[in-house]
Amino acid sequence: MVQSTKEPYKEQISHNISLFKKIIYGLCPSCASISIFKYYIKLLGVCPNCGYVINLDKIGDGAAWFTMLITSIIVAVGVYILETIFQPDLWVHITIWFPVIFILSFLIIRPFKILLLCISNKSNR
Numbered sequence: 001m002v003q004s005t006k007e008p009y010k011e012q013i014s015h016n017i018s019l020f021k022k023i024i025y026g027l028c029p030s031c032a033s034i035s036i037f038k039y040y041i042k043l044l045g046v047c048p049n050c051g052y053v054i055n056l057d058k059i060g061d062g063a064a065w066f067t068m069l070i071t072s073i074i075v076a077v078g079v080y081i082l083e084t085i086f087q088p089d090l091w092v093h094i095t096i097w098f099p100v101i102f103i104l105s106f107l108i109i110r111p112f113k114i115l116l117l118c119i120s121n122k123s124n125r
Contacts, residue, residue: 022118023111028052029121036117041110058120063112071104 017032026035031050038044043054075097082088082096 019115019118023114026110026114029114029118036114037110040106041113043113052121054117055120059113059116062116063109066112067105067109070108071101074104075101 017027021027022029022032026037028034028036028047028050030047030052034047034049036044036047036052036054043056046053078100079093079097082093
């Protein structure tokens with residue numbers, strides 16, 4: 001019986017790519033050869049390269065939870081500093097912090113989705 005050499009090679013490539021590169025580029029947690037995002041934060045159902053099934057139930061709302069946690073800490077510290085130093089009107093806070101909240105949330109959620117998928121993929125091995 002002939003054994004395929006493709007699987008061990010994929011495992012070797014996946015181990016050579018760091019977790020940081022997988023998170024930044026949105027690479028598949030299993031084979032690390034292709035992005036698993038259809039749009040900026042919408043994940044594919046299956047990796048087109050290795051067939052890894054992306055089960056969103058594994059990560060649940062974890063990415064959103066970590067995104068809200070980090071964003072709220074950054075905004076709370078920023079609001080506190082701005083208020084104690086300058087004491088601006090309420091409209092200044094609204095003008096500054098609503099865009100900051102949306103931009104931070106948009107930038108932070110994608111890396112956390114991949115991070116949680118990589119962690120769940122490691123636990124399944």
